[in-house]
Amino acid sequence: MDPYKIEELITSKTKALLVTHLYGQTTRMKKYLEICKKYNLYLLEDCAQSHYSKYDGKYSGTFGDLGFFSFYPTKNMGAIGDAGAVTTNREDLALKIKKLRNYGSIQRYKNEMVGHNSRLDEIQAGFLNIKLEFMKQFTDERISIATRYNNEITNPLITKPIIAKGATSVYHLYVIKLENRDKFRDYMLKNGVKTDIHYPQPVHLTQAYQYLNYKVGDFPIAERNCELVCSIPLFNGMKKEEIDKVIEVINRYEE
Ligand SMILES: *Cc1c(COP(=O)(O)O)cnc(C)c1O
Numbered sequence: 001m002d003p004y005k006i007e008e009l010i011t012s013k014t015k016a017l018l019v020t021h022l023y024g025q026t027t028r029m030k031k032y033l034e035i036c037k038k039y040n041l042y043l044l045e046d047c048a049q050s051h052y053s054k055y056d057g058k059y060s061g062t063f064g065d066l067g068f069f070s071f072y073p074t075k076n077m078g079a080i081g082d083a084g085a086v087t088t089n090r091e092d093l094a095l096k097i098k099k100l101r102n103y104g105s106i107q108r109y110k111n112e113m114v115g116h117n118s119r120l121d122e123i124q125a126g127f128l129n130i131k132l133e134f135m136k137q138f139t140d141e142r143i144s145i146a147t148r149y150n151n152e153i154t155n156p157l158i159t160k161p162i163i164a165k166g167a168t169s170v171y172h173l174y175v176i177k178l179e180n181r182d183k184f185r186d187y188m189l190k191n192g193v194k195t196d197i198h199y200p201q202p203v204h205l206t207q208a209y210q211y212l213n214y215k216v217g218d219f220p221i222a223e224r225n226c227e228l229v230c231s232i233p234l235f236n237g238m239k240k241e242e243i244d245k246v247i248e249v250i251n252r253y254e255e
Contacts, residue, residue: 001019001020001027003028003031003032003035004031006031006032006035007035007039010035010039010041014039014041015041015042016041016042016043016044017032017035017036017041017042017043017044018044018045018046019032019043019044019045019046019064020045020046020048020049021045021046021047021049021050021053021060022049023049023161023169023171023172023173023174023175023198024049024050024053024076024142024169024170024171024172024173025050025053025161025163025164025167025168025169026050026053026054026055026059026060026167026168026169027055027164027167028055028164028166028167029055029056029058029063030056032063033063036064042064042065042066043063043064043065044064044065044066044067044068045060045061045063045064045066045067045068046068047060047061047067047068047069047070047087048068048069048070048072048075048084049070049075049076049172049173050076050170050172051069051075051076051077051135051139051170052076052135052136052139052170053167053168053169053170054167054168055166055167055168056166061087062087062089065088065090065093066086066087066088066093066097067086067087067088068084068085068086069084069085069086069087070083070084071083071084071085071124071128072084075172076135076138076139076142076170076172077128077131077132077135077138078131079124079127079128079131080123080124080127081121081123081124082124083120083121083124083125083128084118084120085120099112099113099115100113100115100116100118101115101116101117101118101119102115102117102118102119103115103116103117138236139170141236142170142171142172142234142236143169143170143171145171145174145234145238145243146161146169146171146174146234148243148247149174149232149234149243149246149247152247152251153176153247153250153251154251155250155251155253157178157179157184157253157254157255158176158177158178158250158253159176159177159178159228160176161174161175161176171234173198173231173234174231174232174233174234175198175229175230175231175232176229176230176231176232177225177228177229177230178228178230179228179255180255181197181227181228181229181230183255184230184253185197185230187253188232188249188250188253191249192245192249193232193233193245193246193249194233195230195231195232195233196230196231197226197229197230197231198229198231199226199229200226201226202219202222202223202225202226203222204218204219204222205223232246232250233246
């Protein structure tokens with residue numbers, strides 16, 4: 001999202017701004033905070049990929065009215081099944097979220113609104129409580145792997161992730177960009193390194209949002225990025241030889 005293009009798009013129907021801290025980097029919040037204040041909008045943060053990531057010394061999930069965390073197993077803080085949490089400093093919203101997650105009810109059999117069944121079950125909560133103690137260590141491990149990639153991937157065909165001034169990344173994903181990405185992926189796989197694409201399709205072109213009538217060309221930067229991005233291996237427990245190999249194979253790649 002380009003913070004400098006938001007204002008012209010705000011209408012009387014606009015209620016909230018939803019920012020996503022993509023790939024683990026807390027997005028630059030300053031402008032978003034200003035806009036939300038100026039137009040009296042809710043600020044919502046998608047923190048599914050950004051546990052422990054910061055901007056201006058503040059954690060993601062502490063800027064907006066609401067922060068949404070996912071503990072899906074593949075996330076930086078993954079449970080052993082589906083789980084998530086919402087952060088807020090507002091009592092009124094906390095109460096509303098508590099209702100929404102439990103069929104619109106706080107008091108048993110008194111349903112105040114239409115809600116969902118979105119409770120965090122005890123097994124997941126217990127597991128996450130234990131994991132929480134190790135999160136600093138797990139996060140540091142991710143950052144140290146990413147730091148090796150930042151320093152040691154030197155292939156000029158590859159664009160590495162850029163971290164904005166004032167922001168940190170917890171590298172949920174390490175996403176590089178390059179031309180002829182699919183050829184690169186074939187080469188990597190032939191050399192024993194699996195890669196992935198996050199994400200192959202921009203949101204506006206998904207079938208789910210067809211009813212909004214967007215077409216190819218409406219969001220050219222997102223569309224272009226979908227052709228260029230490639231995620232390389234980065235996970236807790238990655239061995240030194242595995243990191244060495246990823247770097248070596250990437251640096252050896254030629255078009
Ligand atoms: C995983 C993810 C979600 C969805 O989280 P769930 O816990 O599966 O609902 C939302 N946004 C982003 C950016 C994600 O990575």
